[in-house]
Amino acid sequence: MCNRRLLCLGAAALACVIAFMTIGLRGNIGFVLSLRAAKLAALLQVSVSIAVSTVIFQTVTNNRILTPSIMGLDALYLFGQMLLVFMLGGLGYAALDSQLKFGGEVLVLMALATGLLLPMLRRRTDMELMLLAGIIFGVLFRSLHSLLARLVDPNDFAVAQGASFANFNNVRTDLLIFAAVLTLMGAVIAWRARHVLDVVALGADAATGLGVTWSKTVTGLLALVSALVAVSTALVGPVAFMGLLVAALAERLADTRRHAILIPAAISTAIIILVGGQTLFQHVFGNSSTLGVVIEFVGGLVFLFLLVLGSRK
Amino acid sequence: MSTAAVKQSPLTGWIAGLVLAILFVLSLFTGVDELPFGRVLSDGRGIELVLVSRLPRTLAAILAGASLAIAGLIMQTLARNRYVEPSTAGTAQSAELGILLVTLLWPAANLLTKGLIASAAALIGTSLFLATAHRLPPTQPFLVPLFGLVYGGVIGAAVTFVAWQADLLQYLSIWTNGDFSGVLRGRYELLWLGALMVVFAWFIADRLTIMTLGRDASIGLGIDYRRMLQLGLVIVSVISALSVVIVGVIPFVGLVVPNIVSRLMGDNLRGTLPAVAASGAVLVLGCDILGRLIRHPYEVPVGTVMGCVGGLIFLWLLFRRPSDV
Amino acid sequence: MIRIENVSLRHGSAEILHDISLTIPKGGITALIGPNGAGKSSLLSLIARLQPLQSGTISIDGFPVDTTPNRDLARIIAILRQDSIVASRLRVRELVGFSRFPHSRGRLTAEDRVVIDQSLQQFDLADLADRFIDTLSGGQRQRALVAMAFAQATDYLLLDEPLNNLDMYFARDLMRSLRRIADENGKTVVIVLHDINQAGAYADRIIAMKAGRIAADGSPAELLRPEILQAIFGFRMEVADMGGTPVVLHFR
Known part of the structure; x- marks a missing residue:
């Protein structure tokens, strides 16, 4: 039963991909196709990294309304990026190879995220407190980011603007290869850990009883999550509620928490939303740049719905 | 210990007042143009600068800070939750939506009209938040602010979407990030209306304190709970809408100031209201001065400075060990 | 005098109170007892206008609670809710x-x-x-x-399980204080009690509720009898007489 649902999801995702590549082809077909392929590659990576990171994060924190972005991880990435610019100096930093920079940023985020989140996860008694703290972290990092941005270049008002929402239209294609390696690695690790994740979902005590070294496993998983968040944020910018939307939908569509099913289901759902949505907005509404905002809106509503529903139990 | 705490209460207010006076003077002499103290009286241009720009800016910061802190205090009273304030409960975002719609549909409207419509929008948005917040279980105090933050985020996304479609994103940033650098004589006076609201809040301070005891206790003491709720909503909406229209969103003021004053002085609003107002003014004016100095002669908007300072204070409030026994 | 006439209360499909009519004269202590969910607290909050009346009327000293200005009522009646x-x-x-x-x-x-x-x-x-x-x-x-x-x-004092969290010393102290203001100042006290023996020792009148109806009504001596208590609470308990005060041995 589950598998049939998964197959349907996969087929729908594939249909979205084909539609994205073929609808409205005109002019120099070879050129357009290669352009679209690059963008598709980016969107697929973003889908995979958001889906996998959110599912793992929810499993580790044992909470359905927590996602890396809600805990301020993407804001933290942007802050870390700006911190590097600030410390290394704007010009010297800009001259560096973009892939090398990206690698540095990923490492900075992994260090910052595990450093900040691990102590909080130790006291995971109070979920609402963590959530609230996470959202405040988000606001704080965004403010620190724009503060640093103004210190680096006081005349550049655009920096702070660009950090506030995702744009799926201008993806950073220069990072594609490096990001692809990271995403693929992340996906493979997550897939191989799917049975461990099922155990981790039972909680620290049960997992330890079943022979999982809790702190080591959780640290590793958090590092993986932050690397994936870095990939999606670097490629398109922050997407606060996308992960939540994907995880919530995937769990309902696949009707299971087993990671062997859930992870592919979440990836397919993300592809349907992102690639399908992009196709829709490009060809039907003629304005693809607002997809990020719309996902934000719908995802936020889903979050509120889950919150009110959850508190009624 | 108890008698010391009682005696300490007025002291907190006096200290806040003194610091405010110092910051007031400091603010008049801080800015892009150098203005040495001696030149103010001797040089006509100096007086002109103070009267047209520096004084209005300083007063705007004081008025906005004081009234936003009070708005936060009242919001916390209405929601019976210490962790909410207008910018985290959809009030500020609803006001933005209101201004945006006026700007789109009636570009010629003056500031007062914009303020009124923004207030109306804020009132609707906040009422909706409160109606839902009162249904959430009171045993989980962090659920309400969480709901408010995301609720504000959803309205914010709607605002961004409309602004994007209408190509008004540039305008939007004026309202979403508080900044006093554009304040001149003739463009901030509406904020005095916020000050009026603060005075009004002081008159109903006892009733507001009783409301913190809950609906049942309030009715038991003969208070018209629903009327007071509506009255409080109007005060909160008008204050936050006006400050959004004139200077833009300044986060965290309404959150951290009432919480700190409550720790020092308790929650008897008749006694603490003046201290909350004074401390709010100190915080906002202080952050504005900091924003002017940090990268002189360029300016960092007060919204950004407050996002850092206020965020840190708030996290500290959240994670401090519950002490006072 | 508190006059309650034909008061019913529903929450959705659940009937909380069923056609209650009751008169509590001025002065004295009236205790409300009964199992959990009998509707005691609901009745108390209806008298204190904390909930809107759905049907029937309630008046205190002739003032109907649903139309009298709240501020005036607050000088006639005070309520302490459970778990404030x-x-x-x-x-x-x-x-x-x-x-x-x-x-x-x-x-x-x-x-x-x-x-x-x-x-x-x-x-x-x-x-x-x-x-x-x-x-x-x-x-x-x-x-x-x-x-x-x-x-x-106020002349009327409504208390919903005020003995919660109080140790024996202060529980006794509170009941004695209530007795005193009723006797010396002519106050009217309506109190929801879980401890049936406190009701027996201090109340002038006990009203027992069960499933939204009044199950029994009378003086402690009339009400605290094994067969009546069994009908209300669903199990048999002995009642001893300690110098004129009935003591229910509900723990045996």
């Missing part, structure tokens, strides 16, 4: 002081202060008067809330 949570950082004296709001609208007169001090004395709170409520123990907090209801100085 005080989240505000108020000092004990400030909290008790707010009970004078219906009388002085926030500006305390010399007379108000006398009442507040008496109430603080009465419940042994004088030493705690300048402490913040959130630093008190559960029992001390409960005493502060009772003192607040006392200081409202």
Whole structure:
């Protein structure tokens, strides 16, 4: 039963991909196709990294309304990026190879995220407190980011603007290869850990009883999550509620928490939303740049719905 | 210990007042143009600068800070939750939506009209938040602010979407990030209306304190709970809408100031209201001065400075060990 | 006199109160007893206009509770709800002081202060008067809330399980204080009690409720009998007589 649902999801995702590549082809077909392929590659990576990171994060924190972005991880990435610019100096930093920079940023985020989140996860008694703290972290990092941005270049008002929402239209294609390696690695690790994740979902005590070294496993998983968040944020910018939307939908569509099913289901759902949505907005509404905002809106509503529903139990 | 705490209460207010006076003077002499103290009286241009720009800016910061802190205090009273304030409960975002719609549909409207419509929008948005917040279980105090933050985020996304479609994103940033650098004589006076609201809040301070005891206790003491709720909503909406229209969103003021004053002085609003107002003014004016100095002669908007300072204070409030026994 | 006529209350499909008619004359202590969910608290909050009436009428001294201005009612009737949570950082004296709001609208007169001090004395709170409520123990907090209801100085006092969190000493103390204000000042006390023996020892009249109806009504001696108690609570318990006071051995 589950598998049939998964197959349907996969087929729908594939249909979205084909539609994205073929609808409205005109002019120099070879050129357009290669352009679209690059963008598709980016969107697929973003889908995979958001889906996998959110599912793992929810499993580790044992909470359905927590996602890396809600805990301020993407804001933290942007802050870390700006911190590097600030410390290394704007010009010297800009001259560096973009892939090398990206690698540095990923490492900075992994260090910052595990450093900040691990102590909080130790006291995971109070979920609402963590959530609230996470959202405040988000606001704080965004403010620190724009503060640093103004210190680096006081005349550049655009920096702070660009950090506030995702744009799926201008993806950073220069990072594609490096990001692809990271995403693929992340996906493979997550897939191989799917049975461990099922155990981790039972909680620290049960997992330890079943022979999982809790702190080591959780640290590793958090590092993986932050690397994936870095990939999606670097490629398109922050997407606060996308992960939540994907995880919530995937769990309902696949009707299971087993990671062997859930992870592919979440990836397919993300592809349907992102690639399908992009196709829709490009060809039907003629304005693809607002997809990020719309996902934000719908995802936020889903979050509120889950919150009110959850508190009624 | 108890008698010391009682005696300490007025002291907190006096200290806040003194610091405010110092910051007031400091603010008049801080800015892009150098203005040495001696030149103010001797040089006509100096007086002109103070009267047209520096004084209005300083007063705007004081008025906005004081009234936003009070708005936060009242919001916390209405929601019976210490962790909410207008910018985290959809009030500020609803006001933005209101201004945006006026700007789109009636570009010629003056500031007062914009303020009124923004207030109306804020009132609707906040009422909706409160109606839902009162249904959430009171045993989980962090659920309400969480709901408010995301609720504000959803309205914010709607605002961004409309602004994007209408190509008004540039305008939007004026309202979403508080900044006093554009304040001149003739463009901030509406904020005095916020000050009026603060005075009004002081008159109903006892009733507001009783409301913190809950609906049942309030009715038991003969208070018209629903009327007071509506009255409080109007005060909160008008204050936050006006400050959004004139200077833009300044986060965290309404959150951290009432919480700190409550720790020092308790929650008897008749006694603490003046201290909350004074401390709010100190915080906002202080952050504005900091924003002017940090990268002189360029300016960092007060919204950004407050996002850092206020965020840190708030996290500290959240994670401090519950002490006072 | 509290007059209740044909009062019913529903929450969705659940019927909380079924056609209650009852008269509580002025003066004396009336205890409401009954199993959980019998509708005692709902009845109390309807009398105190904390919930809107759905059907029937309730009047206190001739004032209908649904149309009389709230402020006037607050000078006639005071209520202490079960499990009142005080989240505000108020000092004990400030909290008790707010009970004078219906009388002085926030500006305390010399007379108000006398009442507040008496109430603080009465419940042994004088030493705690300048402490913040959130630093008190559960029992001390409960005493502060009772003192607040006392200081409202109304003719009618409604108390919903006020003995919660109180130790034996203060439970006895509170019941004796209630007895005294009923006898000496002619106050009317309506109190929901879980401890049937407190009701037997201090109340003039006991009203037993079950499933939204009045199951029995009478003096302690009339009501505290094994067969009546079995009908109300569903199990048999012996009743002993201790010098004129019936004592229910409900724990055996």
